[in-house]
Amino acid sequence: MCGIVGYAGRGCAAQELYSGLKKLEYRGYDSAGISTVCNGSLYTVKRSGRVEGLQSSLGCLAGSAGIGHTRWATHGEANDSNAHPHVCGRFALVHNGIIENYAELREELRAAGHTFLSQTDSEVIVRLIDSCYGGDILGAMRLACARLKGCWALAVLCAAFNGFAVARRGSPVIVGVGRDGCYAASDIYALAGRAHSYCVLGEGDMALVTAGGIQVFNGEGEEIFPPFERVTERFAEVGTDDCPHYMLKEIRENARTMRATCKKFLSSVDVCALSARLSSADKIVLVGCGTAYNAALAGARILGWACDCPVSACIAGEARYDPPSFTKNSVCIAVSQSGETADTLRAAEIARGAGACVIAVTNVGYSAVTRIAHTVLPVCAGAEVCVAATKSYIGQLVCLHLMAAGARIKERAECILKLADEVEKLASDGEYASTIAKLCARSRAVFFLGRGCDVEVAVEGSLKLKEVSYIFSDGYPAGELKHGTLALVDETVLSVVLVCDEGLADKCLNAVEQILSRRGRVAVITTLPRVAERLKGRVQAVWLLPPAPFHVACFLSATALQLIAYRTAVLLGRDPDKPRNLAKSVTVE
Ligand code: F6R
Numbered sequence: 398m399c400g401i402v403g404y405a406g407r408g409c410a411a412q413e414l415y416s417g418l419k420k421l422e423y424r425g426y427d428s429a430g431i432s433t434v435c436n437g438s439l440y441t442v443k444r445s446g447r448v449e450g451l452q453s454s455l456g457c458l459a460g461s462a463g464i465g466h467t468r469w470a471t472h473g474e475a476n477d478s479n480a481h482p483h484v485c486g487r488f489a490l491v492h493n494g495i496i497e498n499y500a501e502l503r504e505e506l507r508a509a510g511h512t513f514l515s516q517t518d519s520e521v522i523v524r525l526i527d528s529c530y531g532g533d534i535l536g537a538m539r540l541a542c543a544r545l546k547g548c549w550a551l552a553v554l555c556a557a558f559n560g561f562a563v564a565r566r567g568s569p570v571i572v573g574v575g576r577d578g579c580y581a582a583s584d585i586y587a588l589a590g591r592a593h594s595y596c597v598l599g600e601g602d603m604a605l606v607t608a609g610g611i612q613v614f615n616g617e618g619e620e621i622f623p624p625f626e627r628v629t630e631r632f633a634e635v636g637t638d639d640c641p642h643y644m645l646k647e648i649r650e651n652a653r654t655m656r657a658t659c660k661k662f663l664s665s666v667d668v669c670a671l672s673a674r675l676s677s678a679d680k681i682v683l684v685g686c687g688t689a690y691n692a693a694l695a696g697a698r699i700l701g702w703a704c705d706c707p708v709s710a711c712i713a714g715e716a717r718y719d720p721p722s723f724t725k726n727s728v729c730i731a732v733s734q735s736g737e738t739a740d741t742l743r744a745a746e747i748a749r750g751a752g753a754c755v756i757a758v759t760n761v762g763y764s765a766v767t768r769i770a771h772t773v774l775p776v777c778a779g780a781e782v783c784v785a786a787t788k789s790y791i792g793q794l795v796c797l798h799l800m801a802a803g804a805r806i807k808e809r810a811e812c813i814l815k816l817a818d819e820v821e822k823l824a825s826d827g828e829y830a831s832t833i834a835k836l837c838a839r840s841r842a843v844f845f846l847g848r849g850c851d852v853e854v855a856v857e858g859s860l861k862l863k864e865v866s867y868i869f870s871d872g873y874p875a876g877e878l879k880h881g882t883l884a885l886v887d888e889t890v891l892s893v894v895l896v897c898d899e900g901l902a903d904k905c906l907n908a909v910e911q912i913l914s915r916r917g918r919v920a921v922i923t924t925l926p927r928v929a930e931r932l933k934g935r936v937q938a939v940w941l942l943p944p945a946p947f948h949v950a951c952f953l954s955a956t957a958l959q960l961i962a963y964r965t966a967v968l969l970g971r972d973p974d975k976p977r978n979l980a981k982s983v984t985v986e
Contacts (some may be wrong), residue, residue, distance in 0.1 A: 398980045399481075399493035400424035401570070402465045402587055403552040405560040406578015406608045411458035414465035417580070417587040418448045420634070423784055424493075424583060425469025425980040428480035432489035432554050435460030439489050439556050443480035447975075461578070461608065462560050464552040466491035469980035472499070473516030483520045485511075487556035488530070490523035493583055494549035494568040495985040502544060518547075526553060534562050535603055539618060542566070548739065548985065552581055560607035563598065568984045569737055569765065570598045572611050573628065579606045584982070585763065586780055589632040594625040597763050626763075635780045643783040644865070644966075644973040648959045650779070652821035654788040655952065657777035658795040659810045666774060672803050674754055674772075678706050678728040682721045684713040684744040685732035686983065688786040689793060691857035692758075693732045695951060696797035698850060703801040714740035714986070717747060725752035732797075733757070734781060734789035735982040736764020743986075745769045758796045760789045774800065783974045784981045785865050787959045790857065791820075794951060809949075816952050819943040823956050829940040830957065833893065833920045834964030836937050837868060840891040840918070844882065845872035845958070847895035848905050854951045855895055858958030865966035865973045875908035886917035891937070893961070896923040897950035909936065922957050924950050 400421025404413040410433045418429055429451050430443025442454040448467055466481035472495075473479035482489040496502070499518035506524045507513070513520055525541035534555050542549070548567025555562075563570050563581045573580040573592025580588050581604070585595055598604060601616035602623075615621050640646035675681065681700055683693035690712050697710040711721065713731075717740055723729065729748030733741045736759040746769055749755045757770035760778045767773045776792035795813055802809035837843050843862055845855035852874045859872030871882070875894060878886075886892070892912050896905045902925055909932065912919050919936040923929055929941040942953045966973040 398424055398469045398982050398984045400467045400583045400587070401491045401493050401550055401552045401581070403463070403561045403563060403581035403606060404578055405462035405606050406575070407461060408577045410460050410463035411455040413578070413591070414463050415448065415451060415455055417582055418465045418467050420587045421583055422448050422467050422975070423782055423981045425467050426975050427470045427475035428468045428477070429466065430480045430482050431458055431463055431465040432482040432484065433458040433460035433463035434554050434556060434559060437556050439484060439487070439554060441482055441484055441489060443482060444477050445475050445480060462554070464489065464491050464554050464561050471495055471985055472518040479515045479517050481519060482554070483515060483517065483523045485523045486527040488523050488527050489554040490519065490526065491552050492519035492522060492549055493984060495547045496521060496545050496549065497547040498545065522549070522551065534558055535605060535614060535618070538562060538564050538603060550583060560605060562603060562605050564603040565598050566601055567739065571595050572598060572604050572606060572613070574611060574625065578608050579611050581606055585628065585632050589628060590634055592628050595628050596623050596625045599623065631779065635782060642963070642974050644785060644787060644963050647781055647783050647788045648956060648963060649824045650788045651791045651824055651956050652817040654776070654778040654792040655795050655813055655817040655820060658775070658792045659799065659813055661775050661777045662796060662799045663810060668806055671772065671800065674728060675700070675704055675800070677726065678704065679724055679726040680706050680721065681708040681728045681730065682716070682723070682748070683710045683730040683732060684716050684741055686713050686738050686740050688790045688857060688860060689732040689734060689738070689741070691853060691860060692790055692793035692797065693730070694856065695794060695850070695853040696730065696732070696801070698853065699798060699801040699948065703803055711744070713738065713744040716744040720744070720747045723748045723751035723753040727753040728756060729753045730756045730758060731766050731770065732793050733766050734760045734776070734786050736761040736766035737982050737984050739984050739986050742766055742769060758793055760792060784976055784979050785861060785973065791952060791955060794955070798949065812946065812949055813952070816945060816949055819945070820952050820956050823942065823953060824960065826960065829938070830960035830964045832938050833940065833961045834968055836891050836918060836920055837862060837866065837961060837965040838968045840868065841889040842885065843868055843870040844890065844892045845870065845895070846875035846878060846892055846908060848875050848901040849898045850948055850951060851895035851897050851954065854954045854958065857955060858893065858962070861959055861962035862965060864979060865962050865976050866969055866971060867977070868965065875905050878908050879911055883911060883915065886912055886915045888916045888918065891918045891920060893920045893922065895954050896921060896925060896928045897945070897954055898947035899925055900947070902928055906931070922954055924953065
């Protein structure tokens, strides 16, 4: 959600910043911009659209220090004037976050004679910094930040300084040292291949970055010396390999994620301590947003079977304002790919503040949620570049299943590893996914239905389809259809029905019959040969998946639904890697 970069070194700042922004584009692609400083002057290029749109103007950006931004619009539409950097006097600024009191500050600055050039909340920050400046950049930033409410990661350029400054509260900033200079960015992947060591700035910290090095200061302005870690190969730049899109490549990495997450869990998690914590809990609440929430929903079901206490899943954005009544015996499981989602972090902080034990399930080992959590369960999906979460969801499911397995963890891990081989074969399927994708692409709306464990997979399948194809869709229990939604079913609507639980299969088939009687179209995805046999020729498509115990069939069915969403997006000419209006890592509320 907005990406910021900074560079000060011996190289060409514009090129360095451009290449950093390309890697951060998953955080937003409404507009992009770069400012550089050279011999006491600032140079700025910014425009709406993707980072690539800056390439032809890089030659206008002189200097070896600068800052850059790729935007996901919050305040003000995606046009050139709302693009960052915002410039005022001798300062240029890029911002990731939201300033909640910007309207009051804007009025105050207007009264003091400022003329605003954008509709953004961010412009008030650069104007405040300029008004507070008396020769000390960090001093001015500190005074300005003290006036702000909300969250921010800032990179600031000053015409009088051949470097840049960064500050953070609530949004991430990583600083790094490389052979050719020093860097800052919203995530470590933007530094990969350039920095050899990095440090994640702490909450409220600031840093001054020049070609010669990085000085870090705490919120009181005292210099501090946090440790720098080595940038390892696992952060190396990732390509799409032979796939046309990251989304397909990442779905094909589901099996690898299952194996790596299992291995890491078994080798690094203190399973006895974890089981003891869960079995002594008075309640377990899983929190997350979007796909991570859908994983939390699945986790709540399986943990509910395994634990004696009440287990529930809560949308993190709701939990933060109406938190469950946590006690010191409660457990909060925060599920987040990025580990930076503002709503999830706040929900986890509230749980921790109430004395609950916080367990993070995350794909990013250095992320903010790991600093809130008492225990971290690593998802080993590697970099997920596509904005739509796929392999990270599969990794989250692995962690939650292993967590719920208790003493039978070895058995569960073996079962998951066996399924990984099937998932690998499935992910290379073109035929069935394409058949169902063609049906989706021709539909006014698509419903994803299932019963039991299939419900949560259906809900996630629906989110995946709507976000990458822009077709309206909904996912919920098949038995619920007749209580209202059946009114929407006609020949323009497709229902994708998951049937992976023999115990509930006949109930699910009732829903299929109800849809067919209303001339609705149906595609069935099942692990049960008898269901496939019975429906062949009666419904538009039947995809028979390999057999799997019903409680772990999610790894197969979720992969199938991810493929269908991907193929539908491609058929409709959408960009599945960068769907409209979305961004990864939602660091604002
Ligand atoms: C959907 C998607 C989002 C994220 C959500 C939470 O494909 O990517 O719904 O799942 O924004 O993000 P994390 O998991 O980073 O907390």
